[in-house]
Amino acid sequence: xxxxxxxxxxxxxxxxxxxxxYRGPFIGYTITQGLISVLDFVQIAVIFGRxxxxxxxxxxxxxxxxxxxxVAFHIGDVFVSEVxxxxxxxxxxxxxxxxxxxxxxxVQLCADEFAFRRAGKLVQAVAxxxxxxxxxxxxxxxARVGVFVMMLVAGTAIxxxxxxxxxxxxxxxxEAGEVMNSFTYGSAFATEYPxxxxxxxxxxxxTFVVPAAFVNYYPALFVLGKSxxxxxxxxxxxxxPFVAVVMVxxxxxxxxxxxxxxRSTGS
Amino acid sequence: xxxxxxVARRAFRRFSTYRSATFAGVFTNTVFGFIQAAILTAxxxxxxxxxxxxxxxxxxxxFVSQGFLVVMGAFSGHLTLAERIVSGDVVTDLYRPVDLQLxxxxxxxxxxxxxxxxxxxxxxxCGGLAFDLRLPSAPRxxxxxxxxxxxxxxxxxxxxxxxxxxxxxxxxYRAASQMATVVAMFFSGFAIPIVFFPDWLERFSRLLPYxxxxxxxxxxxxxxxxxxxxxxxxxxxxxxxxxxLVLGRWVLxxxxxxxxxxxx
Amino acid sequence: xxxxxxxVTKEFVVYxxxxxxxxxxxxVRVRAVDGVSLSVSxxxxxxxxxxxGAGKSTTIKMLTGILVPSSGVIRVAGVDPQRRRVELARRxxxxxxxxxxxxxxxxxxxxxxxxxxxxxxxxxxxxSNLDAFVSLLEMSSFMETPVRQLSxxxxxxxxxxxxxxxxxxxxxxxxxxxxxxxxxxxxVREFLSAVNRERGVTVVLTTHDLSDVERLCSxxxxxxxxxxIQDGSVASIKDRFGEFRTVxxxxxxxxxxxxxxxxxxxxxxxxxxxxxxxxSATTAAAVVASIAATAKIRDLTIEEPDIEDVVxxxxxxxxxxxxxxxxxxxxxRE
Numbered sequence: 001x002x003x004x005x006x007x008x009x010x011x012x013x014x015x016x017x018x019x020x021x022y023r024g025p026f027i028g029y030t031i032t033q034g035l036i037s038v039l040d041f042v043q044i045a046v047i048f049g050r051x052x053x054x055x056x057x058x059x060x061x062x063x064x065x066x067x068x069x070x071v072a073f074h075i076g077d078v079f080v081s082e083v084x085x086x087x088x089x090x091x092x093x094x095x096x097x098x099x100x101x102x103x104x105x106x107v108q109l110c111a112d113e114f115a116f117r118r119a120g121k122l123v124q125a126v127a128x129x130x131x132x133x134x135x136x137x138x139x140x141x142x143a144r145v146g147v148f149v150m151m152l153v154a155g156t157a158i159x160x161x162x163x164x165x166x167x168x169x170x171x172x173x174x175e176a177g178e179v180m181n182s183f184t185y186g187s188a189f190a191t192e193y194p195x196x197x198x199x200x201x202x203x204x205x206x207t208f209v210v211p212a213a214f215v216n217y218y219p220a221l222f223v224l225g226k227s228x229x230x231x232x233x234x235x236x237x238x239x240x241p242f243v244a245v246v247m248v249x250x251x252x253x254x255x256x257x258x259x260x261x262x263r264s265t266g267s
Numbered sequence: 268x269x270x271x272x273x274v275a276r277r278a279f280r281r282f283s284t285y286r287s288a289t290f291a292g293v294f295t296n297t298v299f300g301f302i303q304a305a306i307l308t309a310x311x312x313x314x315x316x317x318x319x320x321x322x323x324x325x326x327x328x329x330f331v332s333q334g335f336l337v338v339m340g341a342f343s344g345h346l347t348l349a350e351r352i353v354s355g356d357v358v359t360d361l362y363r364p365v366d367l368q369l370x371x372x373x374x375x376x377x378x379x380x381x382x383x384x385x386x387x388x389x390x391x392x393c394g395g396l397a398f399d400l401r402l403p404s405a406p407r408x409x410x411x412x413x414x415x416x417x418x419x420x421x422x423x424x425x426x427x428x429x430x431x432x433x434x435x436x437x438x439x440y441r442a443a444s445q446m447a448t449v450v451a452m453f454f455s456g457f458a459i460p461i462v463f464f465p466d467w468l469e470r471f472s473r474l475l476p477y478x479x480x481x482x483x484x485x486x487x488x489x490x491x492x493x494x495x496x497x498x499x500x501x502x503x504x505x506x507x508x509x510x511x512l513v514l515g516r517w518v519l520x521x522x523x524x525x526x527x528x529x530x531x
Numbered sequence: 532x533x534x535x536x537x538x539v540t541k542e543f544v545v546y547x548x549x550x551x552x553x554x555x556x557x558x559v560r561v562r563a564v565d566g567v568s569l570s571v572s573x574x575x576x577x578x579x580x581x582x583x584g585a586g587k588s589t590t591i592k593m594l595t596g597i598l599v600p601s602s603g604v605i606r607v608a609g610v611d612p613q614r615r616r617v618e619l620a621r622r623x624x625x626x627x628x629x630x631x632x633x634x635x636x637x638x639x640x641x642x643x644x645x646x647x648x649x650x651x652x653x654x655x656x657x658x659s660n661l662d663a664f665v666s667l668l669e670m671s672s673f674m675e676t677p678v679r680q681l682s683x684x685x686x687x688x689x690x691x692x693x694x695x696x697x698x699x700x701x702x703x704x705x706x707x708x709x710x711x712x713x714x715x716x717x718x719v720r721e722f723l724s725a726v727n728r729e730r731g732v733t734v735v736l737t738t739h740d741l742s743d744v745e746r747l748c749s750x751x752x753x754x755x756x757x758x759x760i761q762d763g764s765v766a767s768i769k770d771r772f773g774e775f776r777t778v779x780x781x782x783x784x785x786x787x788x789x790x791x792x793x794x795x796x797x798x799x800x801x802x803x804x805x806x807x808x809x810x811s812a813t814t815a816a817a818v819v820a821s822i823a824a825t826a827k828i829r830d831l832t833i834e835e836p837d838i839e840d841v842v843x844x845x846x847x848x849x850x851x852x853x854x855x856x857x858x859x860x861x862x863x864r865e
Binding site: 024025028029031032033035036039042043046047049050051052053054055173175176177178179181182186189190193196197198199202 | 287288290291292294295298299301302305306308309310312313314317397437439441442443445446449453458459463464465468
């Protein structure tokens with residue numbers, strides 16, 4: 001395990017070195033991504049220019065949701081989303097070289113396609129989160145701090161698993177890529193806002209189907225000391241780690257299925 | 268003129284074959300439409316109107332704009348032309364007796380035309396099933412809407428064409444086109460209807476060409492613009508379209524000069 | 532047996548769009564590999580040839596664990612490639628002729644460096660292997676060049692080196708000399724021969740270039756329509772399928788074309804004449820005797836059948852006995 005991480009580090013760094021050769025576009029792209037994500041948050045700022053609270057959530061609290069979701073999402077984006085390049089590699093014929101090496105294909109894929117440029121968005125997410133934590137009024141108890149940390153870890157695992165699952169599904173249908181994007185980016189978008197905002201069906205979707213609500217909403221209810229107007233059971237606030245474990249197992253299983261499919265059909 | 272319609276027709280047909288991409292795009296637009304509509308509905312639970320919009324206006328806006336995102340070329344840019352510039356293949360285009368800008372405009376019109384049929388309509392239909400929309404019954408408004416959309420397509424093309432031309436100088440189209448796309452999306456009302464902006468920002472936005480991509484056409488559709496305001500809005504679209512196209516031609520001439528004379 | 536295939540088949544389901552209709556697609560079953568049984572001993576250098584679409588690449592992919600067979604048993608170095616792919620990957624090296632395994636934007640040296648970590652090769656061993664290969668393949672002049680700037684020949688040498696740095700017991704090559712110039716091809720062949728001889732690496736090579744086969748391989752397996760139609764030493768296949776042999780005779784003085792029963796003179800160049808005969812028509816001894824009776828011979832050699840002709844004959848035979856035929860490949864004269 002440790003060895004694999006070491007190899008991952010070297011391969012990813014090699015990719016960064018390779019990208020660095022095309023310095024101009026690389027830097028330009030990273031900065032652009034950072035600026036783009038700023039406009040992302042501006043939408044929230046604009047809304048709160050018109051109303052002072054959204055279904056009982058203040059701007060700082062919504063920013064907290066935005067920050068936690070965004071940080072979790074973009075950590076996954078930087079380290080794991082690279083699996084989405086699998087279909088491209090299959091099309092170019094370079095996927096086989098991964099299977100010929102004594103390492104898991106997924107680790108190699110994430111390392112080889114390591115997208116450092118996506119870190120631009122992560123910077124903005126962290127900035128917003130830091131601001132939100134300062135602006136929000138929370139009585140920080142050890143329990144709350146623990147849940148907060150766990151929130152980020154579990155959230156990253158959940159979003160990462162969603163990336164892997166959606167990318168794996170494209171092995172069966174390469175054209176499904178964009179539909180999958182709507183699940184990943186859609187859940188990232190939806191989790192910027194409190195679940196109370198959404199209708200019953202959307203809430204159920206994000207709790208039971210694509211459990212993005214466990215990334216930030218439910219634990220945030222505990223951290224921020226808010227009551228859930230939807231009347232969900234209170235144990236949900238602590239369920240994130242379990243959801244994360246289930247999602248990781250599911251992702252690993254689906255990925256293996258996808259690999260097996262590729263190895264049977266070789267398309 | 269004949270050539271124009273031929274090219275447009277071909278582009279229309281080509282895009283109609285991208286079945287799975289069309290389906291996927293419609294799906295994404297619909298999902299995002301639902302999420303966005305829910306968010307704005309929540310805002311309107313706190314207050315009855317924002318600017319001249321009420322909740323029905325806002326929700327209608329969301330679904331119509333989601334449908335038109337791709338029509339206005341939000342994500343396509345001019346990738347093929349940009350790639351040809353980077354690889355140098357564009358030189359053959361420049362030597363041909365066909366006007367490059369008109370050629371690209373024709374393909375874009377064809378593409379947008381196709382996408383108006385499926386991608387613009389389906390999200391709206393889906394949204395209509397779940398939400399209470401405000402769509403006019405008067406055909407006159409639909410007609411004006413269509414005119415405004417057409418003007419928006421041309422303006423949007425002019426803008427994207429200019430951005431693509433910067434590739435001649437920077438040789439990297441991704442960063443520039445992404446930035447331009449985001450700015451355009453923001454100021455056109457695609458991200459959030461600009462009536463939500465603080466007053467100063469809204470006034471500033473209305474000076475930009477992007478307003479014609481979504482905000483103006485949809486305001487026309489919602490019946491928010493009458494008489495002089497309506498005329499002024501359409502006129503501003505025409506003016507921007509002309510300005511951007513003319514600017515595009517001028518920049519293209521300079522780029523051509525640079526390539527042909529310097530062989531760069 | 533370091534490699535063994537027993538009755539291995541691979542079926543693909545291909546969807547073809549039916550004419551005219553939008554949604555209907557017909558499923559067609561294609562057997563890329565149809566009951567291949569084969570075994571390779573350690574240290575052999577095997578040529579695996581066949582026409583396009585014969586099933587060569589599919590077989591190699593199954594041997595390396597990339598593809599899973601539909602039926603049959605495969606064992607490579609005692610291990611089932613489908614189940615223990617990662618473990619097996621340490622003991623094999625693969626070179627794909629048309630795709631590189633090297634890192635495109637980085638200097639060649641960096642690729643070798645990275646592979647040391649990927650394959651967990653002890654640094655001393657890695658360094659000595661690298662030194663040996665760099666000098667054998669004459670790569671020192673371009674070790675710092677990014678792979679994308681290398682010529683095809685240079686890249687192929689890089690790929691060869693990369694595939695062997697971790698001391699694999701088996702090396703698979705899928706069309707390694709394709710597109711290379713004559714000098715590069717020679718270098719590659721020498722290298723493969725040396726590696727096989729000195730390090731005992733078992734080599735399985737698919738190629739369309741039959742001179743690769745002639746110069747390199749001790750054994751030849753011919754596959755067509757997913758079935759093995761010939762399997763034996765190059766010499767024995769030539770022996771069975773080579774239809775024409777040629778006696779090249781140097782006469783004391785130039786003269787008109789010789790008249791030899793059962794043979795014909797195909798080329799005359801001064802005192803040298805090429806006399807070609809069909810194996811069924813006469814023998815080399817008879818031809819030589821006949822020439823000696825009518826002219827003064829200074830020197831002579833006997834040319835074996837051209838490998839291209841031989842293989843064409845094999846393919847033609849294979850085509851005759853498939854797909855409906857069940858006959859095993861036999862010599863046409865038996």
